Amino acid sequence: MTAVDDVILRVEDLRIRYEKGRSIWGTPRYSQVVHGVSFAVKRGETFGLVGESGSGKSTIGKAILRQIPIVGGSITFEGQRITEWKEGHTPLSYRRAVQVIFQSPRLSLNARMLARDTVAEAVAFHLGLKGSELDQRVDRLFDDVGLPRHLGDRYPDELSGGQQQRVAIARALACDPRVVICDEAVSALDVSTQAQVIALLHRLQQERGLSYVFISHDLGVVRNLCHAVGVLKHGAFTDIGSVEDVFERPTSQYTRELLDAIPRFPGRAA
Numbered sequence: 001m002t003a004v005d006d007v008i009l010r011v012e013d014l015r016i017r018y019e020k021g022r023s024i025w026g027t028p029r030y031s032q033v034v035h036g037v038s039f040a041v042k043r044g045e046t047f048g049l050v051g052e053s054g055s056g057k058s059t060i061g062k063a064i065l066r067q068i069p070i071v072g073g074s075i076t077f078e079g080q081r082i083t084e085w086k087e088g089h090t091p092l093s094y095r096r097a098v099q100v101i102f103q104s105p106r107l108s109l110n111a112r113m114l115a116r117d118t119v120a121e122a123v124a125f126h127l128g129l130k131g132s133e134l135d136q137r138v139d140r141l142f143d144d145v146g147l148p149r150h151l152g153d154r155y156p157d158e159l160s161g162g163q164q165q166r167v168a169i170a171r172a173l174a175c176d177p178r179v180v181i182c183d184e185a186v187s188a189l190d191v192s193t194q195a196q197v198i199a200l201l202h203r204l205q206q207e208r209g210l211s212y213v214f215i216s217h218d219l220g221v222v223r224n225l226c227h228a229v230g231v232l233k234h235g236a237f238t239d240i241g242s243v244e245d246v247f248e249r250p251t252s253q254y255t256r257e258l259l260d261a262i263p264r265f266p267g268r269a270a
């Protein structure tokens with residue numbers, strides 16, 4: 001059994017709907033996209049959310065980030081029920097503790113800001129550092145994500161996709177988060193760059209004790225990086241459990257079909 005303290009983030013019976021237009025009387029119409037999803041993310045581990053496009057993966061990520069309202073259920077972070085906070089009143093401490101990395105760093109980075117300034121801005125905002133202290137912290141973050149320091153003088157468009165994603169990771173790490181939501185964070189990268197970024201995420205997890213919610217449609221990648229996984233279909237889990245259980249002993253036909261679609265899996269990233 002999981003000790004309560006092992007769990008950093010708990011999602012219980014989460015239900016989310018989006019407004020889908022209005023009736024001729026002006027009454028809002030809703031479409032429910034997440035139907036009672038529950039899972040726990042352990043400290044220093046990775047929980048994978050997999051499923052086909054439109055199954056509700058990013059919606060769950062957005063709810064954890066408090067970017068969208070929920071209809072029912074709860075989300076608890078380090079014992080605090082964050083879904084009880086009023087909309088628009090997310091404490092800065094939570095926004096620091098839970099960061100996100102998106103699929104396209106090109107879209108998430110400011111095209112007119114140098115890589116170094118992108119990271120420095122986050123460090124200055126969250127940690128209030130200036131001058132040489134700020135410079136040293138930014139240098140360390142570049143080193144931590146394996147980005148040569150001289151690349152700090154480039155704009156996003158002058159960097160490769162993998163380098164851009166490293167800048168986005170360095171920026172996300174600037175405030176020492178405990179949880180990082182990785183929303184298709186490696187999906188846009190070519191296979192060899194993808195492997196390098198996965199190895200980087202794995203190393204950062206070991207070094208910093210980070211927990212990840214890893215959103216992906218790629219089961220091979222999930223098998224490599226995740227400890228536990230939930231397979232989503234139309235906003236509900238068809239399977240949930242340890243990676244070994246779900247991949248070796250899937251209980252639903254849907255998960256079996258997804259697994260059959262990939263021929264074989266490499267071992268876990270070192």
Ligand SMILES: Nc1ncnc2c1ncn2[C@@H]1O[C@H](COP(=O)(O)OP(=O)(O)OP(=O)(O)O)[C@@H](O)[C@H]1O
Binds near residue numbers: 019051057058217
């Ligand atoms: N802002 C929105 N307003 C209305 N419906 C939305 C909104 N965002 C997402 N949806 C719908 O909610 C459902 C779940 O979308 P979501 O983006 O969470 O899926 P996903 O599994 O992350 O898909 P993908 O892998 O393509 O990103 C989809 O049917 C989508 O069309």
